[in-house]
Amino acid sequence: MSTIPGFWAVVPAGGAGTRLWPLSRAAHPKFLLDLTGSGRTLLQATVERLEPLTGDRVVVVTGAPHADAVRAQLPALAGDQVLAEPSPRDSMAAIGLAAAVIERQDPQAVIGSFAADHVIPDTTAFESVIREAAEVAREGHLVTIGIEPTSPATGFGYIRAGEALAGFATALRAVEFVEKPDAVRAAQYVASGEFRWNAGMFVVKAATLLDLLAQWHPELAAGVRAIAASPERLDELWPALTRIAIDHAVAEPAADAGHVVVVPAPFSWDDVGDFASLAELLPPVEGEPGLRVLGSVDDVTTIEASGVVAAAGGRRVAVVGLEDVVVIDTPDAVLVTTRSRAQDVKAVVDALKAQGRTDLT
Amino acid sequence: MSTIPGFWAVVPAGGAGTRLWPLSRAAHPKFLLDLTGSGRTLLQATVERLEPLTGDRVVVVTGAPHADAVRAQLPALAGDQVLAEPSPRDSMAAIGLAAAVIERQDPQAVIGSFAADHVIPDTTAFESVIREAAEVAREGHLVTIGIEPTSPATGFGYIRAGEALAGFATALRAVEFVEKPDAVRAAQYVASGEFRWNAGMFVVKAATLLDLLAQWHPELAAGVRAIAASPERLDELWPALTRIAIDHAVAEPAADAGHVVVVPAPFSWDDVGDFASLAELLPPVEGEPGLRVLGSVDDVTTIEASGVVAAAGGRRVAVVGLEDVVVIDTPDAVLVTTRSRAQDVKAVVDALKAQGRTDLT
Numbered sequence: 001m002s003t004i005p006g007f008w009a010v011v012p013a014g015g016a017g018t019r020l021w022p023l024s025r026a027a028h029p030k031f032l033l034d035l036t037g038s039g040r041t042l043l044q045a046t047v048e049r050l051e052p053l054t055g056d057r058v059v060v061v062t063g064a065p066h067a068d069a070v071r072a073q074l075p076a077l078a079g080d081q082v083l084a085e086p087s088p089r090d091s092m093a094a095i096g097l098a099a100a101v102i103e104r105q106d107p108q109a110v111i112g113s114f115a116a117d118h119v120i121p122d123t124t125a126f127e128s129v130i131r132e133a134a135e136v137a138r139e140g141h142l143v144t145i146g147i148e149p150t151s152p153a154t155g156f157g158y159i160r161a162g163e164a165l166a167g168f169a170t171a172l173r174a175v176e177f178v179e180k181p182d183a184v185r186a187a188q189y190v191a192s193g194e195f196r197w198n199a200g201m202f203v204v205k206a207a208t209l210l211d212l213l214a215q216w217h218p219e220l221a222a223g224v225r226a227i228a229a230s231p232e233r234l235d236e237l238w239p240a241l242t243r244i245a246i247d248h249a250v251a252e253p254a255a256d257a258g259h260v261v262v263v264p265a266p267f268s269w270d271d272v273g274d275f276a277s278l279a280e281l282l283p284p285v286e287g288e289p290g291l292r293v294l295g296s297v298d299d300v301t302t303i304e305a306s307g308v309v310a311a312a313g314g315r316r317v318a319v320v321g322l323e324d325v326v327v328i329d330t331p332d333a334v335l336v337t338t339r340s341r342a343q344d345v346k347a348v349v350d351a352l353k354a355q356g357r358t359d360l361t
Numbered sequence: 362m363s364t365i366p367g368f369w370a371v372v373p374a375g376g377a378g379t380r381l382w383p384l385s386r387a388a389h390p391k392f393l394l395d396l397t398g399s400g401r402t403l404l405q406a407t408v409e410r411l412e413p414l415t416g417d418r419v420v421v422v423t424g425a426p427h428a429d430a431v432r433a434q435l436p437a438l439a440g441d442q443v444l445a446e447p448s449p450r451d452s453m454a455a456i457g458l459a460a461a462v463i464e465r466q467d468p469q470a471v472i473g474s475f476a477a478d479h480v481i482p483d484t485t486a487f488e489s490v491i492r493e494a495a496e497v498a499r500e501g502h503l504v505t506i507g508i509e510p511t512s513p514a515t516g517f518g519y520i521r522a523g524e525a526l527a528g529f530a531t532a533l534r535a536v537e538f539v540e541k542p543d544a545v546r547a548a549q550y551v552a553s554g555e556f557r558w559n560a561g562m563f564v565v566k567a568a569t570l571l572d573l574l575a576q577w578h579p580e581l582a583a584g585v586r587a588i589a590a591s592p593e594r595l596d597e598l599w600p601a602l603t604r605i606a607i608d609h610a611v612a613e614p615a616a617d618a619g620h621v622v623v624v625p626a627p628f629s630w631d632d633v634g635d636f637a638s639l640a641e642l643l644p645p646v647e648g649e650p651g652l653r654v655l656g657s658v659d660d661v662t663t664i665e666a667s668g669v670v671a672a673a674g675g676r677r678v679a680v681v682g683l684e685d686v687v688v689i690d691t692p693d694a695v696l697v698t699t700r701s702r703a704q705d706v707k708a709v710v711d712a713l714k715a716q717g718r719t720d721l722t
Contacts, residue, residue, distance in 0.1 A: 321702030341682030
């Protein structure tokens, strides 16, 4: 299969991955790490997954502090393919700027936005879905990829899909985006069969995205187009851009106006949100079916223990008699918790910040 | 109170403390460590506890690899007060050699044998018991200190006491020593009120001990007396000494022959056998009643966690959502277990030895 003509990937590379502390830190966040033991970082794996669809048409948008690390991890990218945000302005400004830059190079370009820190093992299914999404997007729709829910998760927003879109294999009209639900509503959503997880993957013509943005946030659309036209004005214009997520800025109002289409995704998808998620992505250890190890299995000694161990501190990690434990060893910090408390790791980072220990966060 | 005239302390400093891995290692075992956060090692605390009774009459017996460390920790001791065993020959040879050395200096000497790695917080009660024991020993008895059991422990031997010894405040005749019991028998022992823990503390005239030894192991008594007479023959004579524990060599047969007296000990005593024991010896952390920390509390962050944390690796240790956990952080190894599995830490050391990783044991 060849790449999709005129299709560009936009890869927002941001987010601290606080729940993956102490592996993920402000200075070397989740997307810069090899969290699956694949030999590639999440960012590298994301770009590699897109390459069959985009070739070298990839733009990464990241915070200025991480731009050098991103360039080092993706040496094939040209200088203007890594956009460095002078300060955090949320996802709409990041993706909007990339769209505006791409629009100037190719006014008919279709872009797909894919976060740098998500894991999608089934690349074949992924490619098939994105190819259909790109076709739909070419018709002027804003396409979102709807992940088949595997559990009534409360950590994601959902998309409600309606009738089929004529002329396409699987695409459905999107009825609405809904915010992260409580457990009862999440269970209802999953049971209904109408709802899919919103993984934040959008496929849309760059011009369509910016024109939709211009309807609801004209100053933001004008701002990113002005920067794309005059890159030297980035530092001047960027600080004034509205801080807003792409979902709120465009996807939700566009869905209400009937402009959004869902392409259902049959592939498994993981945002590696915490160590419980991470455990699922690591291969089992031979002879230790309940154990997952990130790093060298030779550095880990377990006696009647299960869970996930990261041996990233160059030291021996020994666990005796604990089920579903999480032990994350790094050179300057060690975390011990359980899979069920994985979400609460954030509280450690909050406590360290409160103590002024930003050297550890 | 003055010291006890003619009373010498013998301090066997041995044992690997395998269940306290990774704090305790073959190269720096338990007795050389400050495990209670007191600012003194267990060896130093042992000698300090004895000083009001013995003054400078202390002899430490340790393995040759640890002799320099012992001397460094106890700089007040003269060269001949630290006896270095060329190879491990169990407790009878160690204590017997010390007894023989002391006997040559003072044929009427009473010695007390006190392991270097036990903790006895109530020094006043300890002194009172040992003063009575020394008086009894002067009459020619082998005196053992019987610890009041606080639980039906299966990890210690027990001593069964009989009738009172006339002329002394608390001393009782010893009926028998019994080996480590199973849980059912241990409960019976404790319920009976007749049994006390054998903490391995013996008080006896040096000459009495060696004469008793000569009855059952004449070659061993002759061997240690020959070394004491000609210290330059240590390396020549030591390897031939019988490997046997003092309990089996002398205490048990002497009890059967009616020569043993128990002085009951009302003080609490702990052999710091594992991290569950250690937790009991550490002070609670302010605001965290279920938490015990060895090392700097400032290096530990807990969120809804209890148990014992040793921050001995110079790193941040964070624990989230685990009860009665044990986290021991050191520069080259970290252990995670629970108080209830504290005894099984030995299995980690066994596994490491099986892998040839003696650098870690």
